[in-house]
Amino acid sequence: MKYIVIFVLIIVGAFFFFPFIKPKSKMSVLRLNMKTEPKTMDPRKGVDRYSMQMHFLFFEGLVKAYPDQSMKLAQAKSYEVSEDKLTYTFHLRDTVWSNNTPVTAYDFEQTWKDILRSDFPSMSASLFSSIKNADAAKQGLVSLDEVGIKAIDAKTLVITLGIPNPYLFKLLSFSAFFPVNIENDRKNPHWPEKVGPNFLCNGPYLLEKWIPSNQVVAKRNPQYRKTEDLHPEKIIFNIVENDAITLEMFEKGLVDVIGDCLTSIPLEALPDLEKKWSISRAPKPSSLFINLNTDKVPFNNSKIRRALGLAINRRELIEISGMDQNQANLSATSMIPPCLKENRCCSFFKDHDIIQARVLLEEGLKELGLTKEVFASVVLYYYAYSSGTNKLMQIIQQQWLKALDLFIKIECLEFGVAIDKLIRRDYSMGFACWIAMFDDPMNSLGKFKSKMHATNFCNWESPEYTQLLNQSFYEEGEARLDILEQAEKVFLSEMPYIPLYHEDYVYIINPRLPFTIPLWCNDRMLIPSKGTK
Structure with a gap:
């Protein structure tokens, strides 16, 4: 299909896929606001846009959707599909968690099966419906052993579908299919709740700071797999509910983008803003x-x-x-x-x-x-x-x-x-x-x-x-x-x-940024014209 849509990736695409021009004496930092606190940093549990924004920063799945409408392998290095299109075998790269321990197929298997446990509080279980026995397991009708998700060894994950799924790879690129470090999760079940050594990631960013109801700061993950994707060194999210305050911060140069899926432009301000800024729509x-x-x-x-x-x-x-x-x-x-x-x-x-x-x-x-x-x-x-x-x-x-x-x-x-x-x-x-x-x-x-x-x-x-x-x-x-x-x-x-x-x-990007920031709205990177009107 023409569009590659990832939930709440209006900003994430910019994080992952654009070349930042780093000033010689200044770290590349992207400053954003979001209206409310992420409900959870655990990709198994979050369905609100603020949580998912975090999941795409800190975690990564088997495949990744790109703004050029392509789908590329991420944690997986290769895969095979059976002739009846019901069995997918994924072979994982040699990637590591932020504590330098290997990301394994067991992490994927157990993370997904957690979501399918009948007593696990996840809103994402229906996304797994095409996998064999997934719905039945969530309803407690069959054991998790009967679900079509199996790690053959540390680097091989087999997915068996109950019916063919023509959009399976699009699903797999979504945050509900990202793994968590299962060994850490079992030893430290409260790991998603605060910054620290137990907050283990396999995505391009680490959680550097989290002040509840105030600020989230992400910094580049040095353990992230080698890729041609370039990232800002740091992303700062201020939690500001009031649209008018966010607009004021933008006009003072304290926020780099407004009107993304994390913020809104006050409607009554649009006529005046159109006289000063290049307002883009998509x-x-x-x-x-x-x-x-x-x-x-x-x-x-x-x-x-x-x-x-x-x-x-x-x-x-x-x-x-x-x-x-x-x-x-x-x-x-x-x-x-x-x-x-x-x-x-x-x-x-x-x-x-x-x-x-x-x-x-x-x-x-x-x-x-x-x-x-x-x-x-x-x-x-x-x-x-x-x-x-x-x-x-x-x-x-x-x-x-x-x-x-x-x-x-x-x-x-x-x-x-x-x-x-x-x-x-x-x-x-x-x-x-x-x-x-x-x-x-x-x-x-x-x-x-x-x-x-x-x-x-x-x-x-x-x-x-x-x-x-x-x-x-x-x-x-x-x-x-x-x-x-x-x-x-x-x-x-x-x-x-x-x-x-x-x-x-309806969004505006600060044209005075020291680097280029394409804004990824659903399927495309959108690069508004620079300069004020």
């Missing part, structure tokens, strides 16, 4: 939506879910987002961002269809034997995704009131609290943003294959939908995309979540 494999808990009344009725979805005016939402009004494909009348499916733009329902929304609401309430009073106890929970999120939620609230005569309460929560509600299914309506982990529509589609998947926050599943996803594993190219679009149509016909809009990156 497609983003990201969607904003409202999860609906289909196990909760009244969202156990698909007509009510669709009524709320059809009543929304997405063009109005895009207008307040500060994104390009000319890009009609940003309006999410689809589930998958076009950049994840070779820019195929499909619309599966009519935006702002008030007449149909009213009909569906009336029919749905009648089927449940309820009145509009049922919405009096409903709360839409959200978190401050960007500086404009509060306004976004208020506009959606007003659109529902105007179109459907429904007043739905909204409540802003701290990011971790909001996500925890989704994870525990302790909600009826919950706003969220999803950024692609890898370059494939299955990023979004796969998590709804079963209610058992940890990231299926909507508790929705459909036999027809599951059958289509299973069928897609045996197809490639256009035929596969056609099947996945059929699944997308099934999903949106029941609308377990309400898509709002797909995003663009």
Whole structure:
């Protein structure tokens, strides 16, 4: 496919793959902000963008995705594939952990099997579904010994699939498939919690400093494998929640990039910024939506879910987002961002269809034997995704009131609290943003294959939908995309979540940097023109 998308790699690509021009008397340092603390430094557990940013710095998997749309071997030096495309044998390089002990196939095997333990707190287990018996092991139905992951010796890892997987290498480049040092993990289970000799890495960086809620500093790992990739010597992340403060730091030269996936540019500041800076935009494999808990009344009725979805005016939402009004494909009348499916733009329902929304609401309430009073106890929970999120939620609230005569309460929560509600299914309506982990529509589609998947926050599943996803594993190219679009149509016909809009990156790089910094937005390195306007 055209796009190589790695979750939260808008900045990581710049870390890994660009030539820094090092000044003679100054260390090459990249200074960035991020809105909140990484939830975990353990790649087995983290799914938030801030944690994954760290995982791509400190760890490395079998393969690596590059911004020139190529996929290259990383910790693996070679591999073989069986004729039926079900068995992959990887041979590891002679690489070491940051304490100079060998990275082994046993580290990969046990790390992945940890994720598949039924009692292990990981949100990434569904990504392993195509591996033989992975789902069954996570459900506690078979032992981990029956899972198709096996270290034959210290340098040979065999992966046996239950079904062919046309996007396997894209998955393997994602941070959930990075290894941890298993011997260290068993001896020092709290290693991810602080800087020190027990924080062992195999990626290009070491954790030099971590001041909770304040700063994370990464420095180049001298034990990292030899590669032509060049890296800055140090990367400093300041943890700053407020967008206005981050903008002020940028204008004072204290931050080198704003508008990446770790920060946002305040929308109200864009008109003035455009007079002073070169503002760049790029497609983003990201969607904003409202999860609906289909196990909760009244969202156990698909007509009510669709009524709320059809009543929304997405063009109005895009207008307040500060994104390009000319890009009609940003309006999410689809589930998958076009950049994840070779820019195929499909619309599966009519935006702002008030007449149909009213009909569906009336029919749905009648089927449940309820009145509009049922919405009096409903709360839409959200978190401050960007500086404009509060306004976004208020506009959606007003659109529902105007179109459907429904007043739905909204409540802003701290990011971790909001996500925890989704994870525990302790909600009826919950706003969220999803950024692609890898370059494939299955990023979004796969998590709804079963209610058992940890990231299926909507508790929705459909036999027809599951059958289509299973069928897609045996197809490639256009035929596969056609099947996945059929699944997308099934999903949106029941609308377990309400898509709002797909995003663009809107970002600025300091043109006065003493080195060149291509910014990797999803698939490409983007090098904005230098100088101010």
